[in-house]
Amino acid sequence: MERPEIPLWPRRDVRFIDSHMHLDPPEDISGVARSVSSEAVLVVCGVDRRTSEGAVAASAAYPWTVYPFVGLHPSEAEKDKDLSWIAPMLELAKGLGEIGLDPSYSPTGEGSAQLNAFRFQLQAAEAARVPVQVHSRGAEAQVMEVLGSFRTGPLLMHWLESEDVLPAVVRRGYFVSFSPALLYSKKLQRLARRCDPAFTLVESDSPVAYAPLGGVHGPALVPSVAFGLAEIWGISPVEAISVTSANALRYLGADSKG
Numbered sequence: 001m002e003r004p005e006i007p008l009w010p011r012r013d014v015r016f017i018d019s020h021m022h023l024d025p026p027e028d029i030s031g032v033a034r035s036v037s038s039e040a041v042l043v044v045c046g047v048d049r050r051t052s053e054g055a056v057a058a059s060a061a062y063p064w065t066v067y068p069f070v071g072l073h074p075s076e077a078e079k080d081k082d083l084s085w086i087a088p089m090l091e092l093a094k095g096l097g098e099i100g101l102d103p104s105y106s107p108t109g110e111g112s113a114q115l116n117a118f119r120f121q122l123q124a125a126e127a128a129r130v131p132v133q134v135h136s137r138g139a140e141a142q143v144m145e146v147l148g149s150f151r152t153g154p155l156l157m158h159w160l161e162s163e164d165v166l167p168a169v170v171r172r173g174y175f176v177s178f179s180p181a182l183l184y185s186k187k188l189q190r191l192a193r194r195c196d197p198a199f200t201l202v203e204s205d206s207p208v209a210y211a212p213l214g215g216v217h218g219p220a221l222v223p224s225v226a227f228g229l230a231e232i233w234g235i236s237p238v239e240a241i242s243v244t245s246a247n248a249l250r251y252l253g254a255d256s257k258g
């Protein structure tokens, strides 16, 4: 399959980048595109075949706005054991995700569908050398162990919650992203304080809704996350937006192009 001609980074006026979100339903990009300023860039992740196709289709419709990532989420691993679509679809995408391990959905031990899918997809990412987005909730140590045997492109630990693995995450040069939960979670605020600002990104994980913030959701929350980081790091909000956007471009491999 041929990679479509999507300009990698044509814009110099970008204000913020939502580094991790999903379309819901996968066909509906119009609402998301309307809900944010035209300067936003959205990294849209798949969780299964249908949503991965949706992310690729959304980038064809909005090439200046959408960076499509494709992959099989840990929640879907038991439902879809046919992984043959992943490598060809990766050819049409900018990266692999959302992939990972999460014992709250199904087992993650040796021989499990989750672990097989995670390893299979990391192999594909190794071959394609694309950026990867990893979900690690409740399996952080195991995820770090598995990742240790693969050489992928730049790696993002999306919505990382474990302080235990943070030293290894920093040592390996993985990126970490914060969701709007940063604005009320003391644990995430502690984590952010220990993160390297040069490897920190911001995300909405849309369509996740944040009850403590009144049930809001969507990429328009992303500047607020950067403002939260600004407070924690003791820098200005504008600086925080600019730093996290530059980090996202580096992560996406788009910082030297366009």
Ligand SMILES: [Zn+2]
Pocket: 020, 021, 022, 045, 098, 205
């Ligand atoms: Zn997600």
